[in-house]
Amino acid sequence: xxxxxxxxxxCTIFLAGCAAAPVAKKTPVSAPQPAAAKSTPLHGRVHGGQxxxxxxxxxxxxxxxxxxxxxxSSLLVNTSGTTGxxxxxxSGRYYVTTNxxxxxxxxxxxxxxxxxxxVYLYSVGGDAGFGPNSAAGLMAVLGECGSGNSxxxxxxxxxxxxxxxxxxxxxxxxxxxxxxxxxxSNSAVAATGMANAAASALNLVNLGTGFAxxxxxxxxxxxxxxxxxxxGDILAACINTDGPGSGGCSxxxxxxxxxxxxxxxxxxxxxxxxxxxxxxxPMLYGLATSTAPFQPILSGSSGYDGPNDWTIAITYSGGSxxxxxxxxxDNNGYVWVANAAAxxxxxxxxxxVAGPEDGFTGNGAEPSSCGVGITTGGxxxxxxxxxxxxxxxxxxxxxxxxxxxxxxxPGLGNESFLSADSASPCTGGGLNLPAGIAFDTSGxxxxxxEGYNANSISKFTSCGSGTSFTGGGMDGPSALAIDTSGNxxxxxxxxNTVSKFNSSGVAQSSTGYYGVESGTAxxxxxxxxxxxxxxxxxxxxxxxxxxxxxxxxxxxxxxxYPQGIAIDGVGHVxxxxxxxxxxxxxxxxxxxxxxxxxxxxxxxxxxQLVIDPSxxxxxxNYDNGSGNSLTEFVGAAAPVVxxxxxxxxxxxxxxxx
Numbered sequence: 001x002x003x004x005x006x007x008x009x010x011c012t013i014f015l016a017g018c019a020a021a022p023v024a025k026k027t028p029v030s031a032p033q034p035a036a037a038k039s040t041p042l043h044g045r046v047h048g049g050q051x052x053x054x055x056x057x058x059x060x061x062x063x064x065x066x067x068x069x070x071x072x073s074s075l076l077v078n079t080s081g082t083t084g085x086x087x088x089x090x091s092g093r094y095y096v097t098t099n100x101x102x103x104x105x106x107x108x109x110x111x112x113x114x115x116x117x118x119v120y121l122y123s124v125g126g127d128a129g130f131g132p133n134s135a136a137g138l139m140a141v142l143g144e145c146g147s148g149n150s151x152x153x154x155x156x157x158x159x160x161x162x163x164x165x166x167x168x169x170x171x172x173x174x175x176x177x178x179x180x181x182x183x184x185s186n187s188a189v190a191a192t193g194m195a196n197a198a199a200s201a202l203n204l205v206n207l208g209t210g211f212a213x214x215x216x217x218x219x220x221x222x223x224x225x226x227x228x229x230x231x232g233d234i235l236a237a238c239i240n241t242d243g244p245g246s247g248g249c250s251x252x253x254x255x256x257x258x259x260x261x262x263x264x265x266x267x268x269x270x271x272x273x274x275x276x277x278x279x280x281x282p283m284l285y286g287l288a289t290s291t292a293p294f295q296p297i298l299s300g301s302s303g304y305d306g307p308n309d310w311t312i313a314i315t316y317s318g319g320s321x322x323x324x325x326x327x328x329x330d331n332n333g334y335v336w337v338a339n340a341a342a343x344x345x346x347x348x349x350x351x352x353v354a355g356p357e358d359g360f361t362g363n364g365a366e367p368s369s370c371g372v373g374i375t376t377g378g379x380x381x382x383x384x385x386x387x388x389x390x391x392x393x394x395x396x397x398x399x400x401x402x403x404x405x406x407x408x409x410p411g412l413g414n415e416s417f418l419s420a421d422s423a424s425p426c427t428g429g430g431l432n433l434p435a436g437i438a439f440d441t442s443g444x445x446x447x448x449x450e451g452y453n454a455n456s457i458s459k460f461t462s463c464g465s466g467t468s469f470t471g472g473g474m475d476g477p478s479a480l481a482i483d484t485s486g487n488x489x490x491x492x493x494x495x496n497t498v499s500k501f502n503s504s505g506v507a508q509s510s511t512g513y514y515g516v517e518s519g520t521a522x523x524x525x526x527x528x529x530x531x532x533x534x535x536x537x538x539x540x541x542x543x544x545x546x547x548x549x550x551x552x553x554x555x556x557x558x559x560x561y562p563q564g565i566a567i568d569g570v571g572h573v574x575x576x577x578x579x580x581x582x583x584x585x586x587x588x589x590x591x592x593x594x595x596x597x598x599x600x601x602x603x604x605x606x607x608q609l610v611i612d613p614s615x616x617x618x619x620x621n622y623d624n625g626s627g628n629s630l631t632e633f634v635g636a637a638a639p640v641v642x643x644x645x646x647x648x649x650x651x652x653x654x655x656x657x
Contacts, residue, residue: 040150042106044121044158045098046138047210048128048239049293052102053136056126057087057095058160060106062117062145063175063182063194068656070183075111075119086110098126103157113145116191118198120168122179123160124265131242135249137179137265138239139168141201153202159210162232162239162266163294167212169270170312171201173635174569174615176274179267184639189331189646189657193613193639196333196350200614200634203314203351204228212294218353220318221632222602226296227307231273233292234284235266240293251287255280274635277310278585278595284310309594311636313601315621316352317629320344324620324630326385326397326436329612329642337620337630338383338396345383345396350614352632380404381425387437387445388643395445397434402427403445405463429458429466436479438488439645440503446488448477457490459505472499473512481522481530483545484651491519491532498522498532500547513547521565523573525588526654531573533562540575542590551590558582558598564608568615569638569656576606576619583609583619583633603631613657615639 042060046053061072076094079086086094098104113119123138140160142151169176175194176182184190203216204223212228215221237248244250244264253262256269258276263269273284285306288297298307323341330336334355337346347355383396383404396404402425432451439445445460455474460466475495482488486503497512498519518536525531528545538559542551553559557575562584564576572593575584582598583606605623612618617636621627641647641657 040154041108042111042121042142042151042154042158043156044104044140044160046102046104046123046126047159047161048136049162049236051128051240052098052100053123053126053128053239054098054100054102055132056098056102056123056136057089058098058104058106059093059095059122059124059180060111060119061122061180061182062113062119063172063184063198065184065186065190067185068175068183069177070181072180072182073117075113076106077110077112079107079110098123108149111149113149115145115147116195117145118194119143119145119151120172120182120198121158121160122267124179124267128240130240133239133241133243135244135253135265136239137267137269138162138165139179139267139270140164140207141168141171141198143198143202144195155208158207161210162235163212163228164205164207164210165235165267165270166228166231167201167204169267170274170635171197171204173271173274174637174639176271178263178271179265185657187657189613189641190639192331192333193615193657196612197614197635200351200616204312204634216314216316216352218351220354221314221316221352223314224312226298227310227312229294230285230288230297230307231270231310232294233288233297235270236293237287238266238269248287251283255283273310276593277599277636278593281309282306308597308600311599311601312634313603314352314632314634315602315629316348316632319348319354320346321628321630323622323627325607325622326383327608327610327618327620327630328386328388328644329610329618330388331642331646333612333614333642335610335612335618335630336386336394338386340382340384340399340622341626343380343382345380345386345394346630348630350612350616352630385434385437387439388645389439389445390441390443390645390649395437395439397437397447398425399433401431401433401451403431403434403437403447403460403463426460426463426466428464429460430454430456430468431458431466432456434458435477438480438482439648440482440486440488441645441649446480446482448480448490450476450478450493457488457501457505467505469501469505469507472501472507472509473497474499478519479521481524482648483524483528483530484648484653485528485545487545489522489524489530491516491522493518493520493535498530498543498547509547513543513549515543515549515552516541520563521575523565523567524653525567525571525573526652527571531565531567533559533565533575535561535563535578538562540573540584540586540590553586553590553592556596557584557586557592557594558596559584560598564606564619566609566611566617567640567654568611569640569654571654572637574609574611574617574637576609578605578607581606583617585636599633599636601631601633604629606631611637611640613639613642
């Protein structure tokens with residue numbers, strides 16, 4: 001996820017009582033004025049490995065909403081010489097200093113935050129027992145500020161260390177430039193994305209202990225504890241030294257660049273690694289040892305025994321998952337899954353916790369675990385694909401030539417259970433083994449018909465009102481996507497072409513456009529370019545809006561029978577690679593960013609993937625119909641507008657919210 005913004009090298013000025021503190025080159029957001037009463041004093045302890053860091057400057061920041069690449073909002077206020085002990089760093093930002101045990105207190109009167117702001121701590125400088133170290137940067141996510149400057153579920157003492165820093169770096173990566181510059185827009189979707197991102201940090205770390213979690217808060221997700229510990233130890237190799245000139249710091253910083261810029265502190269280094277998880281993996285891994293402070297770590301028996309990449313992937317299981325295939329994200333960041341080996345749909349919140357509609361079977365009853373042969377009033381029958389209409393209704397494409405439509409406003413937290421639009425599944429309209437579903441801005445559903453000799457696409461204006469279109473060189477249509485002009489682009493598995501139809505269903509080329517073999521998935525970027533995966537040839541092809549091939553990637557970046565595709569908020573293309581159990585990342589010129597093996601993460605037969613408003617990549621593990629899990633790559637991508645049709649309506653395909 002090499003974001004196009006530039007990481008700024010922090011200026012430094014010397015402060016009494018600590019080593020150094022960064023000064024952002026951007027104008028910082030003004031700090032609030034002291035208020036008479038605050039409800040949550042904050043107590044914490046800063047560690048370098050297991051050693052206390054004394055004399056460190058501790059800041060309280062919130063993600064700002066003035067646009068991407070902006071300075072974080074500084075929340076501490078001037079109480080020096082009055083009611084508190086905050087100090088100013090020369091740039092209009094205030095901090096408190098850790099004592100000889102690494103402890104600090106941010107008193108009630110020392111800060112002010114607005115309800116809904118996403119807040120984190122940042123510590124810089126200090127001495128972990130090896131001498132003053134200006135490169136020692138640590139973070140911890142506190143989460144959302146509530147009314148009256150309050151926080152919920154915080155421990156009595158917040159432990160800040162390398163592991164909390166890794167959790168913060170990955171969870172907030174979609175909005176982070178560096179440790180002091182985290183921001184998004186003021187849109188509702190961005191607010192949702194930032195809130196969900198901050199909340200997800202606690203899936204990775206326990207703030208009360210400073211240790212990595214083994215399972216998520218909901219108990220159904222497996223967290224890669226050893227990998228998080230290893231990343232923490234890599235940071236500790238710099239923090240537990242006498243500063244930037246040490247071997248640990250120089251090795252870390254030279255191998256944790258972003259767009260050619262080296263970080264100046266370990267917190268920004270962690271963010272850079274999250275943005276570039278496939279870069280310099282062996283060199284970074286060499287900084288972690290069996291005697292490092294956080295254990296267990298990744299290890300092997302012989303040769304290079306480090307990881308393939310530094311993505312952090314959580315795998316969720318249990319609940320209603322049963323042969324999950326298609327998936328979609330709603331406007332609140334909830335993940336909805338079509339279970340192709342069963343008769344129900346799954347719903348999870350952004351932390352992987354089953355939502356109120358998980359296991360819904362379509363018969364109006366309470367949700368239950370998925371099963372085969374359930375009698376459903378709504379007509380769910382081995383659904384393979386799922387999508388949201390502009391109205392918010394959910395549409396399912398079933399394996400057996402039918403659609404199921406639900407009238408529903410998803411993700412509100414207090415919704416009633418889904419109700420089917422029709423007592424029977426929707427049929428007709430040329431449906432013949434539907435292989436996907438997408439909506440145009442008018443609310444029409446378009447479905448490719450992959451059945452034997454079908455060679456058609458179907459358009460439904462409502463349940464039961466469908467029309468079939470042929471021509472355009474279609475031959476084995478397996479997926480489709482819609483651009484902002486209303487054109488429908490179809491990938492043809494058998495014809496080695498891409499077909500284009502206008503919004504009325506009229507083919508724009510009698511033969512289609514050649515350049516991709518065995519096309520299986522298609523997506524549109526912000527420039528109107530069309531991206532198609534070729535599963536037999538392990539390829540990714542980019543066409544312009546006129547159907548001319550522009551870029552081509554073959555057998556790189558982990559491409560190995562790619563079945564799914566998605567485009568993130570900075571135009572990077574992501575693929576689900578079924579055979580080698582990986583996902584791939586490519587820039588807008590089809591250059592692989594994910595290495596020869598792609599990004600791994602315990603995947604098992606990945607088929608489809610989507611990106612949420614926090615920048616997390618969600619992947620279904622189908623595994624020939626026996627898979628029962630869902631994997632989240634935390635903060636791997638740039639955030640996007642969801643659902644897809646909302647991005648289409650707002651002309652924000654392949655753009656950040």
